[in-house]
Amino acid sequence: MANLTPELESERKRILKIAKDCGLDCFETIFELITYDQISQIASYGGFPVRYPHWKFGMEYEQLSKSYEYGLSKIYEMVINTDPCYAYLMEGNSMMDQKLVMAHVYGHCDFFKNNIWFSKTNRKMMDQMANHATRVRRYIDRIGYEEVEKFIDTCLSLENLIDRHSILNGLPKMNEAKPAPARNEQFMFKVEKSYMKNYINPPDKVADQKQKHFEREALKPEFPSEPVRDILSFLIHYAPLEDWQQDILTIIRDESYYFAPQGMTKTLNEGWASYWHSHMMTRHILNDSEIIDFADHHSGTMFMQMGGYNPYKVGIELFRDIEERWNKGQFGREWEQCDDVRERKNWDKKTNLGREKIFEVRKIYNDVTFIDEYLSEDFCVRNKMFVYKLNKETNQFEVDTRDFKAIKAQLLFQMTNFGQPIIKIENANFENRGELLLHHVHEGLDLQPNYMDATMQNMYKIWKRPINLVTLMDSEPQLFRYDGAEYTRHSLADDKKAEGPEQREFPKS
């Protein structure tokens, strides 16, 4: 067992017992007591003690340790989704804080173990990450630090291009045939002596072959046959990469998929853990002298700042609301159809299904479905929720509306694809030139132009053929193109069918 002090260890046992009595079902959880420096370090690595070498972890560390030293922020808790679960306590926190963290951590552990979106994650990720690190270090030894680092930079630029919805089925597999990228070498015989080249492979013959090839290709169905969301996987399979590059891209993709469920269940997960720490602390754990500190800490965590969305707050309130509604029977057709305010207010059928219901919710929902299903009008009114907007004249956030539909639409919008733009590969042989055509499914927000530009350049480094992207920019459908040297844009405004990109001649500018 870990290095907890006897006092902490006995508290841990007590809290674990309480958690079990509450019905929480966790992996074995190992707590480590570590210093702030160690915690900043591990936090910079996303919770894992060993990661592949990269400066971005150094940057995180620089920021975390500085902001702790300056007293700006403090990491209380960190818990890793593995089996056994690892969780870290910071040395020097007060006893109350440690107890709070432990209770909170058991909430997360239960969630990791039981939420369906986590069911396919690798529970031995600690080892996997260490493996990744070893592999990357081996490439560094072989190929050189700079080059490997440069390639990792490129991969990280594409790391969010995965199919988040596929994680319920395990990692998706590619099963399409490899396309034939049209290259001159493909139509040539291998020539040992360079002076023989033009005799064995007469240039006109090669050109002729190539032309025929294109004609054949044009008859073939488009590739890929349907749009691909898992762009990383597509690139791993079809981009002209060297073995080591392929492996590194695979590493980045694996880690990206590992972290994806955590991004998809932030509200649910934090809400769940907060619900349980609050429940356990106030009912079973705290002693009288700690109650004020607890209230202070708890309310600090739950505070929702203007301009910021606090998943802890929304999550815990929704869980409490669900519990109460299901305890009182406020669900189902009869409830929905009841218009009488007084009747609704006093509605209590003593169904007592609340506890059971919240356990069900933590099992099968993610943030989007959670909000969609359980954010009710009553809830919004009771919690005084509103949509705010930035008033450009005063540079102030202002309350825009308290309309329930608007609030819900706004929340769901923020969570569409879990905050990531939806990008698909439409065509990998665009214009019959082996170019990549991407389609950004516009959800009401434009892409950040300069980042888009840089990301396309990075994708070019991997695909090695021009990258095209169709998106709506400033309310106008446009095609952006990076061909390895130049970055251009063409308006598609006159094309009525610009919604779905298709093969056509774009005017050259």
Place this chain on the structure above:
Amino acid sequence: MAIREDQSRFKSIIKGKVRDDFKRYVTNGEMIGRREDEFVKIPIPRIDIPTFRYGPKQNEQGVGQGDGEKGDGQGQPGPGKGEAGDQPGEHMIEVEISMDELAEILGEKLELPKIQPKGAKNILTEKNKYTGIAPVGPEGLRKFKQTYKKALARYISSGIYNPQDPAIIPIRRDYQYRTVKKTQMPYTKAVVIYMMDVSGSMGDEQKEIVRLESFWINTWLKKHYKGLETRFIIHDASAKEVDEDTFFKTSESGGTLISSAYKLCQQMIQTEYASSEWNIYPFHFSDGDNWSGEDTRLCLTLLREFFLPHVNVFSYGQVESKYGSGQFLKDLQKEFGTDDRLTLSQIEGRDKILGSIKDFLGKGK
């Protein structure tokens, strides 16, 4: 630990950025304001890895909670978001760069030669180092390890050491303390004396240029001389010594007698900085206007007879100003030609600061 490796990699990337963008930092005063003893703090944009992501409109609306009617203000956007634009990553991070590293970058950028201190090897100073051991001393300096060894030796030699019960209890005469040991260290002493013309014709921009330039000169000299002293003299028709703050802030009016500053400087050197022990670097900044030809002649005499034989190098920087005639520089050129004990530099504007630093320090003296 692996994180140290990543951290130092990150830092070297940052330094690379500072290096690439060095010119901007040289001509930009904000960095000097953030100077601490050993470090300067340079704000640079956080390095972001580009990804496809939503544009800044995302931050403009959201869901909140609390009281208030439609249209009620709810506070301002947090810092760091900035204007919507196409500049990446407005998040700033502060990097600390030590003066030494800064000097190194400067040296590298300008290809500055190492300074050869003059006559320094002969001067030895005594320095106290806590490397000695003594049986008496303050408790705070007690050395546990030595004390234990001594006690252990006593136990063993007197035969009372018991391996089954290895407790060692030191007595008074076992106690050992750290103590001062005198060591001889070669020592190079250097002083920089900045002189500046603060007559009416030197405007704020001119002074800012002098300020930036002297900051960089100091940085470079500090790297070569541990205990660098700096003195400041301002002058119009008469000269006086001031502290650093005043030096850069004062503005006076009236005529200009350059010789007044030179005389004060001479006096300073004669009384405090014997040229056999000290490396002396007088810098004089002015817009080149002197009151009379007679005064200029006096200056030239002072330079020839006192300064040039006694100092490492005498530097004169002429800052372009609307009112200055720039005559003094010409006079110096005419008189001394290519004497390499005198460095002349003309600074037309901020852009020329780097070149001028190179003029001053490029000789390696």
